[in-house]
Amino acid sequence: MSVILKAIRLCYDFRLPASTRTSLAINYYNIFHKNISTAVDLPQTMASEKILPNIFQFVDKNINSYKSLLKEAVAIPSVSCDVKYRDDCVRMVKWMQDKLKEVGATTELRDVGFQTIDGKEVKLPPVLIGTLGNDKKKNTICVYGHLDVQPALKSDGWLTEPFELVERDNKLYGRGSTDDKGPVLGWLHAINAYKGVGVELPVNLKFVFECMEESGSEGLDALLIEQLKPAGFFNDVDYVCISDNYWLGTTKPCITYGLRGISYYFLEVECAKMDLHSGVYGGTVHEAMSDLIYLMGQLVDKDGKILITDIYKSVAPLTESEKSLYTNIDFDPEAYRKSIEAPKLAHNGVKEQLLMHRWRYPSLSLHGIEGAAFQPGAKTVIPGKVIGKFSIRLVPNQEPEEVEKLVFEYINKKWAERGSPNKMRITAQSGRAWTENPDHPHYQAAARATKLIYQTDPDMSREGGSIPVTITLQEASGRNVLLLPMGAGDDMAHSQNEKINVRNYIEGIKLFAAYLYEVSKLPK
Numbered sequence: 001m002s003v004i005l006k007a008i009r010l011c012y013d014f015r016l017p018a019s020t021r022t023s024l025a026i027n028y029y030n031i032f033h034k035n036i037s038t039a040v041d042l043p044q045t046m047a048s049e050k051i052l053p054n055i056f057q058f059v060d061k062n063i064n065s066y067k068s069l070l071k072e073a074v075a076i077p078s079v080s081c082d083v084k085y086r087d088d089c090v091r092m093v094k095w096m097q098d099k100l101k102e103v104g105a106t107t108e109l110r111d112v113g114f115q116t117i118d119g120k121e122v123k124l125p126p127v128l129i130g131t132l133g134n135d136k137k138k139n140t141i142c143v144y145g146h147l148d149v150q151p152a153l154k155s156d157g158w159l160t161e162p163f164e165l166v167e168r169d170n171k172l173y174g175r176g177s178t179d180d181k182g183p184v185l186g187w188l189h190a191i192n193a194y195k196g197v198g199v200e201l202p203v204n205l206k207f208v209f210e211c212m213e214e215s216g217s218e219g220l221d222a223l224l225i226e227q228l229k230p231a232g233f234f235n236d237v238d239y240v241c242i243s244d245n246y247w248l249g250t251t252k253p254c255i256t257y258g259l260r261g262i263s264y265y266f267l268e269v270e271c272a273k274m275d276l277h278s279g280v281y282g283g284t285v286h287e288a289m290s291d292l293i294y295l296m297g298q299l300v301d302k303d304g305k306i307l308i309t310d311i312y313k314s315v316a317p318l319t320e321s322e323k324s325l326y327t328n329i330d331f332d333p334e335a336y337r338k339s340i341e342a343p344k345l346a347h348n349g350v351k352e353q354l355l356m357h358r359w360r361y362p363s364l365s366l367h368g369i370e371g372a373a374f375q376p377g378a379k380t381v382i383p384g385k386v387i388g389k390f391s392i393r394l395v396p397n398q399e400p401e402e403v404e405k406l407v408f409e410y411i412n413k414k415w416a417e418r419g420s421p422n423k424m425r426i427t428a429q430s431g432r433a434w435t436e437n438p439d440h441p442h443y444q445a446a447a448r449a450t451k452l453i454y455q456t457d458p459d460m461s462r463e464g465g466s467i468p469v470t471i472t473l474q475e476a477s478g479r480n481v482l483l484l485p486m487g488a489g490d491d492m493a494h495s496q497n498e499k500i501n502v503r504n505y506i507e508g509i510k511l512f513a514a515y516l517y518e519v520s521k522l523p524k
Contacts, residue, residue, distance in 0.1 A: 052452070054197045055513050059189070062196075063506055066189050067172065069099075070505070071165040073147075073181040074174035080125070080148035080215040083117050089125040089211040092147045096184070096209055097128050103191045105132040105207065110227070112212075112219025124219050129228070130207035132191070139238045139519055140204040144473060145184035146213030146244065149176040150494045157496040171499040178500040179493035183243035183486040183508065184209060190512035202520030206237060208473075213244075216429070217469050224469075224476040234477040239442050239519060242470060243512075246487045248461055252330040253454045253511075255446050256483035258359065258462030259470060261394035261433035263403050267295060267411065270423040272384035281382055289372065291420045292388045298414050299390060300364045304346050304357070306392070308410045311362065316397040318360070326352040329459050339490050359462035363393045393464060400430030431468035434481075441522050442480045449514035450484075453507050484515060 059066075078092035079085040097107045109126035116122070125148075133140075152162035152175040160166045165174040176182075187205075194201050212218050228234065247254050271288035272281075300306055333349045347353035357363065370387040373379035394403060408426060415424050436443070438460040450458040463483070474481045486508035492498050 051197075051199055052514055052517060055193045055199070056510050058193045058196045059506060059509050059513070062189075062193075063502075066185070066505065066509065067165070067167070067502075069188075070172065070177065070182055070185055071174075073185060074165040074176050075163055077163045078148045078176070078211055079151050080212045082151060083122050086122065086125065089148055093125055093128050093209070093211050096147055097130075099185075099188055100128070100130045100132075100207065103132065103188065103195065105130040105205070107131075107207075110223055112223050115218050125211040127211075127220060127223055128207065128209040129233070130209075131205070132207075133201055133204035134236075135204060136236075137524065138202065138204050139522055139524060140206060140236050141516070141519060142206040142208065142234065142237045142240045142473070142477060142479075143187055144208045144240065144242045144244075144469060145187070146180045146210050146217075147184060148211040148214050149179070149181070150214050152496075152498075159497055162498075167502070170502045172502060172505065173497055173499040175498055177498055178246070178487035178491040178504075179498065180213070180244045182500045182505055186243065186486055186505070186509050186512050189509045190516060193509065193513050194516075201516070203516050204236070205516075206233070210469075213467075213469070220469060221472050224472050229476045234479075237477045237479055238522075238524070240473050240477055240479050240481040241446075241484055241515070242467065242473070242481065243484050243486050243508075244467055245463055245465065245483050245485045246491055246493070247485055247489045248329065248331055248459060249335070250488045250490050252456060252459060253450050254459040254461040254485060255438070255443060255450065256461055256463050256485065257438040257443065258396070258435040259433060259466055259483075260359070260362070260462075260464050261398070261400065261431050261468075262391055262466040263394055263400050263407070263428055263430040264391040265389070265407060266427045267292065267388040267390070268385065268423075268425050268427075269295075269388075269420075270385040271382075274384045276382040276384060278380045278382050285382065286420055286422055287382055288386050288422055289369075289383055291418060291422055291424070292369065292386050294418055295411060295414055295424075296366055296388050296390065298410075299366070304363060306362060306364045308364075308406055310406055311392075311403070314397045314399070314402060315361065315395055318356070322360075323352075325460075326355050329355060329461065331355060336489075358464040360395055362395050362398060363464070364390060365393075366390045393466065394430070394433045396433050396435050398433065400428075400432055404428045404430060431466055432471055434467075434470045434474065435462070436474075436481060440480050442482055442519070445518035445522055446482055446484055446515055449511055449518045452514050453511045484511070486511070 076088055076092045076095060077085055078089045080089055093109065097109065100107050107128060107130045110129055112124045112127055114121045114123050152158065154161050160173060162175040165172055165177065191201060210217060210220050245256050269288040269292045271285055298307060331351055333345060333351050333354055337345050345354060347357060367389040371383045371385050373381060392403060394400065411426050447458055470481055486504055487500050488504050491500055
């Protein structure tokens with residue numbers, strides 16, 4: 001395998017186009033292979049040398065069609081948090097179902113019930129379940145992805161319409177391009193690449209594609225645990241793969257083996273049954289906003305340290321071996337700072353400290369206040385009720401129930417100290433942190449695939465975000481779960497001008513194809 005790796009690396013060094021890189025690498029291998037001794041036994045290597053370069057060449061020839069399909073997907077505004085886009089969410093799921101059927105998968109749309117919005121029962125989008133292949137001799141991978149997106153308006157600060165895919169400077173801009181429509185389509189393109197070169201898919205695949213991930217994956221846990229698991233959907237699954245995260249930076253790929261959990265809080269204070277005119281009632285009532293600001297100001301200090309009593313007590317201690325891992329991670333704090341245009345980073349910008357506080361320590365963030373005036377201009381109302389929103393990112397050894405108890409006790413203590421006559425209540429919704437073993441053969445197979453595509457060993461990283469379904473899939477399948485990113489660290493998912501680099505999209509398709517091949521070689 002080292003021969004073709006060296007060939008491709010030389011092509012990268014000279015910044016040749018993708019199609020040229022693939023072609024030269026194949027030619028270089030063929031010349032070398034003619035001179036290899038027949039006594040050398042390299043059956044698996046030879047097979048991969050013949051199959052994968054042909055697949056990569058096929059991918060390079062079909063770049064425009066991959067862009068076109070992503071353009072179709074982005075054009076469907078599948079915003080899950082806004083009920084007015086619910087029909088678009090359903091349309092997005094059915095669109096993807098048709099694409100899976102085209103590659104030969106058997107599919108099913110599973111009903112997951114209703115959700116309550118503003119007191120009304122609203123039907124949830126169906127979850128797309130699929131199966132491709134049932135060869136008992138092959139490994140089976142369950143692939144998860146989501147088809148819904150965050151809200152987006154051009155007036156939010158987008159340079160172009162968010163639901164129109166636009167290519168600019170080798171970047172594809174559009175809502176969902178990297179989160180998560182691009183990666184979901186990457187699996188489809190990888191399957192088609194195998195079919196396109198006339199090679200049988202080396203593994204069986206199962207699919208779980210939802211359209212509510214951006215809104216808490218309502219209904220999905222029950223479907224996975226209470227329906228699909230008892231029905232045997234996961235019985236023949238050997239591995240689970242998710243591509244719904246990003247590289248740490250912009251140049252070096254990574255594989256993710258850990259995510260922080262999340263504990264999200266709604267802190268409500270009520271001083272009146274209606275909003276009040278400050279000119280009439282100001283100075284005569286105990287204002288809810290003042291109470292809420294007081295409470296939220298007691299949660300975290302200026303350096304990001306959480307002030308809640310005993311919140312760090314259960315955090316897993318930092319070992320010397322873990323500490324040493326952060327030194328070799330490819331992460332540039334100054335580039336990170338500039339990418340978000342921050343005046344200064346926390347922890348004095350020290351790389352190791354930044355990574356640890358992003359991955360392995362809890363953090364508390366204040367998100368907003370519902371019921372307060374937020375529109376431009378002067379508004380002199382006293383809100384009758386306000387709801388402060390904040391969250392704590394949880395880490396291994398922190399259980400949501402334990403953290404919620406600590407937060408509730410702390411808030412109640414501070415409320416008693418405040419001595420306000422107003423009404424206060426706090427509620428929470430939480431999900432656990434997740435970790436896997438990066439030395440597992442599944443991870444090593446993904447690392448080999450990544451190195452083949454990007455000519456470097458990927459960083460084994462944890463991530464500060466949360467994907468609650470990761471734990472659910474782990475529990476439902478009982479199998480190793482891996483996060484295999486396609487996008488780069490500056491893709492601005494959830495933000496204005498979300499994009500995916502053309503390079504990441506196309507090389508990501510090749511990565512998925514190589515990953516399927518490498519997993520096929522793992523012992524059954």
